[in-house]
Amino acid sequence: MRIFAAIALAFVVSPAMSADLPSFTPQSLVLKNIPAATGPAVALFNGKDLDQWDAWLGYADPGQTYLAKHDASLGVGGKGTIFTVVNEDGEPAIHVNGPTWGSLVHRGDYANYHLRLEYKWGKARYAPRQAMLPNNGLLYHTHGKPGAVWGTWATSVEFEIMSGSVGMVVPVGNGLSVTATAAHDASIIDPKLRFMVGGVDAKAIGNTATWNVENNHNADAPDGEWNVLDLYVVGNHAVHVVNGVPVMEVRNICEPDAAGVCQPLTHGHIQLQSEGAETFFRHITLEPIERLPVIGVVK
Numbered sequence: 001m002r003i004f005a006a007i008a009l010a011f012v013v014s015p016a017m018s019a020d021l022p023s024f025t026p027q028s029l030v031l032k033n034i035p036a037a038t039g040p041a042v043a044l045f046n047g048k049d050l051d052q053w054d055a056w057l058g059y060a061d062p063g064q065t066y067l068a069k070h071d072a073s074l075g076v077g078g079k080g081t082i083f084t085v086v087n088e089d090g091e092p093a094i095h096v097n098g099p100t101w102g103s104l105v106h107r108g109d110y111a112n113y114h115l116r117l118e119y120k121w122g123k124a125r126y127a128p129r130q131a132m133l134p135n136n137g138l139l140y141h142t143h144g145k146p147g148a149v150w151g152t153w154a155t156s157v158e159f160e161i162m163s164g165s166v167g168m169v170v171p172v173g174n175g176l177s178v179t180a181t182a183a184h185d186a187s188i189i190d191p192k193l194r195f196m197v198g199g200v201d202a203k204a205i206g207n208t209a210t211w212n213v214e215n216n217h218n219a220d221a222p223d224g225e226w227n228v229l230d231l232y233v234v235g236n237h238a239v240h241v242v243n244g245v246p247v248m249e250v251r252n253i254c255e256p257d258a259a260g261v262c263q264p265l266t267h268g269h270i271q272l273q274s275e276g277a278e279t280f281f282r283h284i285t286l287e288p289i290e291r292l293p294v295i296g297v298v299k
Contacts, residue, residue, distance in 0.1 A: 016213070021193075031246045115138075153273065167229075175207075178253050181195065182213050184235055190209065193210070270286075
């Protein structure tokens with residue numbers, strides 16, 4: 001998910017958001033002290049069907065998604081149409097065909113885990129993103145009502161899957177916030193925050209001008225090739241890894257309660273998206289862990 005016009009129209013980005021941030025310096029990152037599994041792995045995709053997943057569809061016209069006024073969501077549905085199981089490259093895969101935006105949410109509720117999946121882009125692109133970079137997402141700590149966010153997704157934290165931005169973090173939901181060490185990168189869109197080891201703590205808050213922190217650098221494979229994503233989560237902290245390369249560390253995931261106090265968000269469901277780009281997912285497994293790996297800087 002990447003929010004463009006709606007956020008730009010609704011919020012004014014203050015120069016103070018980048019105050020006291022260092023300028024981004026390219027880094028070579030490596031994953032160290034990788035945790036061992038503390039129990040057996042669980043296959044979230046059984047290779048046969050989507051019986052353990054629930055699908056929800058947004059608007060008949062996806063161009064209405066980020067507008068203040070729009071029609072009602074299509075609602076429950078999409079399995080067998082938008083989300084199907086196919087054979088791709090000789091193996092079973094979840095096929096997201098993309099023309100209608102929506103979500104596919106696994107029924108399991110998980111905490112403290114290492115999730116691994118593989119994805120690749122298909123060829124099809126659809127309005128209103130047919131001329132944009134292909135976009136999808138691996139959303140974790142998913143909870144609450146389907147369609148609660150923009151009528152299309154459930155509240156969650158997004159491990160962005162978009163060419164050039166895979167591993168970017170986006171808090172999905174009003175007020176949901178995450179913290180990452182960041183630097184100012186004038187070459188990217190507002191809020192111009194990019195994850196940097198040794199940077200300054202920066203907070204991204206769902207549906208505000210500071211809506212994301214970009215990945216440290218691009219590690220995704222060319223379109224049409226399979227990518228491996230590793231997501232390590234312990235409590236309300238997470239590490240995003242793309243093709244073996246760490247690109248993001250997220251801390252202090254929290255959501256405000258009725259009194260406005262941000263409560264730690266430590267568990268939830270796994271959610272995949274449909275967002276205008278044909279996508280294939282396979283080998284989705286999850287194993288329990290007790291600690292996070294460490295991101296090191298190669299000097």
